[in-house]
Amino acid sequence: MGLGGALYAGVTGIRSHQSWLDVIGNNLSNINTYGYKSSRLLFSDLISQNKGSAGVNPMQIGMGVKVGSISSLFTQGTLEATNNEFDFAIQGNGFFVLNGGDKNFFSRVGTFATDSSNILVDSTSGYKVLDSAGKTITIPYGSTVSANATSSITLSGTLESTPSSSSGEVLLLSSALTVSGTAVESADAATTDLNALDTNTTDYKSYIAYAAGPPEVEEVKADTITISYTDPDGNSGSVEFTYGTADDGTTVADLLKFINKEAFGDTTGTADDGSAFAYLSENDNGKIIVESNTPGKDGLSLSISDKSTDTGTWSDYEFLASTYTTSTTIYDAQGTGRNVTLTFIKQDDGVWDMRASMDSKDGSFSTHEDKDGNTTADNNTIYNITFDDKGNLVSAGGDAYNADGDPVYNNTTLTFKFDGMTSSKNVTFNLGTSGDSDGIFQSGNGSSVTASDQDGSESGSFSSFSVDTDGTLSALYSNGTSSKIAQLQLATFGNIQGLRRSGDNLYEQTDSSGEPLYTVGGTGSAGDVYSGYLESSNVDMTSELTSLIMAQRGFQLNSRVITTADDVLSEAVNLKR
Structure with a gap:
């Protein structure tokens, strides 16, 4: 050489x-x-x-x-935030697919925009971006969505387990009446003497009259119990129960009967006959419950005290209430929002009712016969929302009745009659999963219940769009609803090194790269799509x-x-x- x-x-x-x-x-x-x-x-x-x-x-x-x-x-480049909703980046091995007329091109750079027809295109080449079906993508500027009537509402949050207010619609004794540590059930109230209660430090005395002649008997005055109350309208009063008299009696049941008759005005003293403003009874947990006969009025209060200073039975008890009120918007078929107030009333330990109400100008609730078939009542209450000792929801809707007066259990649907609408609207309230705390649950940390989701809305117009990591584009409307526009198509290759550069950040397939494998974000090695980002060099x-x-x-x-x-x-x- x-x-x-x-x-x-x-x-x-x-x-x-x-x-x-x-x-x-x-x-x-x-x-x-x-x-x-x-x-x-x-x-x-x-x-x-x-x-x-x-x-x-x-x-x-x-x-x-x-x-x-x-x-x-x-190798993967760093994703840089641009805050431009039309910028897209891929964290993975996929490529965006662009149609150049007679063939497809592939790009890692999602610098997109819309053309005069609102079609999504690559801002540099003008090539059209393809969706998962291989079609072009149109951004629906100026589009509108019709109103949706509310048919389902999801509630979530907490209800406090311990009563905390001195007045309310339902009052619950702070602790149970017990004898030898066992709660006095309602069936035993008639045979349980007040002196037998564990909290009674000194027995109540019955009246004994003065007797002349030897041996002389000194007159003994009977002990009294003072009952102070306020009715739902705010009117106050008090009455006295005299232990041991023929009219008043000596048992727990006698005391309850006295209060019902003398304080609350129930003429029979044994059951609500419609004349009383409230009714007092004892449950099987040993607690006394006071219930208002005027739904929606929560000014009821009650206290029991011993007039004699040598007894201490009632000093350990308070009548307390737990009521929580929140509100939500329910939409009719024309998209008109109606403000509805939801009031949760504690009925017993672990048991609540939820009553819906709204301004008369917005509408009312359908009526039906009650379980006795002789009165009509508004179908606006979900009864017996029950929780277990852990605070998890057990069931709801017990003791509800349909239009025929038949019991309907686990029924959480209320019927609204909106003003201006000819037909009624059923709305189901989703309170959560039985045995779980994914909806409403009970805790000792106060009450805070909100309507976390619902399917109703007013009409709306297009405002913007969002992109999920799987490349799904969704239109967002002014009424808070959204609808799917399309899903971006991604492509992967068996030999990525075989791609040929075409300028403008584009690649073409070759015999060496093999045919593209079309897919979507979040699948295999294609990777995730991020809006508002671009991949750096x-x-x-x-x-x-x-x-x-x-x-x-x-x-x-x-x-x-x-x-x-x-x-x-x-x-x-x-x-x-």
Whole structure:
């Protein structure tokens, strides 16, 4: 090969390192290009000239270097927030799919916009973005949605387990009446003397009249119990129960009967006959309950105290109430919002009622016969919302009745008659899962119940759109509703290195890359889609500058080979002299 071999080898080295400089320069020039994937150049040696063999080893002289390959590095770039809703980035190996007319292109850069027809396009090339079905995507600017009547409302939050107010619609004794530690059930109230109660420190005395003659008996006055009350209208009063008299009696049941008749005005004293403003009874947990006969009025209060100073039965008890009120909006068929107040009234330990009410100008509730079939009542209450000792919901709707007066259990549907509407509207209240705390639950940390979700809405107009990580685009409307627009299509390839760059951050498939595998975000290796972000260039500046130094030195060394070979050739020419 002679001295010319060194010259040609140096030339190949200069050309190859020039190509490396070109690759490095292109990488550095695109260091701020969103979605750019850096290129890597690899050298390979040229065929070697055989000079024979020395022993067993061949003698060869290489003929220089060539560019072996230039490939793209598809490592993940950092996602940078742009706060532009039309910017999209992929965290994964997928590509956005763009239609260029006669073929598809693929891009890692989601710098999208809409054209004059509101079709989603790539802002640089103008190519149309495709959805999961391979169709173009239209952003529905100016679109509207019709109103939806409310049919279901989900409630969530807490109801306090311990009564805390001195007045309310229902009053519950703070602790149970017990005898030898056992709660006095309602069936035993008629045989349980007040003196037998565990909290009674000194027995009540019955009246004993003065008797003349020997032996003389001193007159003994009977002990009295004072009952103070306030009716739901705010009128206060008090009456006195005299222990041991024929009219008043001595048992727990006698005391309850006295209060019902003398304080609350119940003419029978045994059951609510419609003349009383409240009714007092005892449950099987040993607690006395006072219930108002005027739903919605919560000014009822009651206290029992011993007039005599040597007894302490009632000093340990209070009548307390728990009532919590919240509100929500229910929409009729025309999308008119009606404000509805929801009042939760504690009826017993772990038992609540929920009553709905609204202004008469907004409407009323349907009526039906009650369980006795002789009165009509508003169908506006969900009864017996019951919780277990852990505070989890057990059931709701017991003791509700349908239009025929038949019991309906676990019924949580109320019927509204909105003003201006000819037909009634049933609305189901979802209170949660039985045995769980995913809806309403009871706790000792106060009450806070809200309507967390509902399916009703007023009419609305398009305001913006949102994007899920699976690439689903949803239109958002002014009434708070949303609807799916489309789902972005992504593509993956068996050999991602086989893609060909087409400029404008686009790639084309080749025989080497294989056919694209079309998919959507969140599936396999395609990755997740993020709106308001762009993927930054993955060029490593430090690495590229180091390579730049290496390329420069390689270029210089190959130049020295050429000049040295030239000097040697000059000396050979001078031999003729």
